Amino acid sequence: HYAVYLQLFRTGDSHLRGAEAATWLARLEPEQDNLRHALQWALDETHYEDAMWLMIAVAWLWQLRGNWYEHGKWLAQLVPHRQALAVDLRLAFLICVYSAARALEELQPVERWTGEMIELQEFCSHKFLQATTWFFIACYSADFSQAAVAFERAIALARATRELPALGAEWGLFADYDFNLVSYLSDYASALIQRGKIVQAVPLLTESLAIFRRRENQYEIAEGLGTLGLLALLQGDLAGAHRHLHEAVTIATAFTYQ
Secondary structure, rough: OOOHHHHHHHHOOOOOOOOOOHHHHHHHHHHHHHHHHHHHHHHOOOOOOHHHHHHHHHHHHHHHHHHHHHHHHHHHHHHHHHHHOOOHHHHHHHHHHHHHHHOHHHOOOHHHHHHHHHHHOOOOOHHHHHHHHHHHHHHOOOOHHHHHHHHHHHHHHHHHHHHHOOOHHHHHHHHOOOHHHHHHHHHHHHHHOOOOOOOHHHHHHHHHHHHHHOOHHHHHHHHHHHHHHHHHHHHHHHHHHHHHHHHEEEEEHOOOOO
């Protein structure tokens, strides 16, 4: 049962960041109880690495559906057992904790995990996991100057990894290099815009949105259009803001993105 649903959700995950996302969302939605049974079995049998692989397979689906609280609750059950995970998988686990922490009080404050994540990078065999680590450190940093350094480090590492051997498909979202790179670009652009650094933000946002459109990542296109709408609003272009935001809401509604 576990093996069947691990394979199903891995296969589905590989399609959720492309043109077939709507088809695979509809296929995976009814199978989530089966996935939960498989997760519970892995935990009950103390197969913690098996549980984590399934968490990776479902991570992006639950983000699309806004299931951050449930994602966090499952991760919280793995916290006491994270030492049993191999180094790369343990770093991926902590990255997932960062991603879900905003929805679950028992995973906060996230800063308590930062030292462990940075230490694990020294032994991590995949530089792209290191890039993702710096990205989440940037997202949670209270000091923008420190966040900017972390964002730029994440982007530089992500660009550099294109020349290296890729992570296997079992890593799901972590193995989607272009997708993650443009996510870093767009989130950094959003942070810059909020601080009035529009000139720095525009090329990052333009590059990320162009790649998302080429890949037909509808969720991320909507996110990028939302940021363009904010940018237009800040510049006093109400017609442009309305145009971008209307397109973003239309896409989000069509794909029932939370």
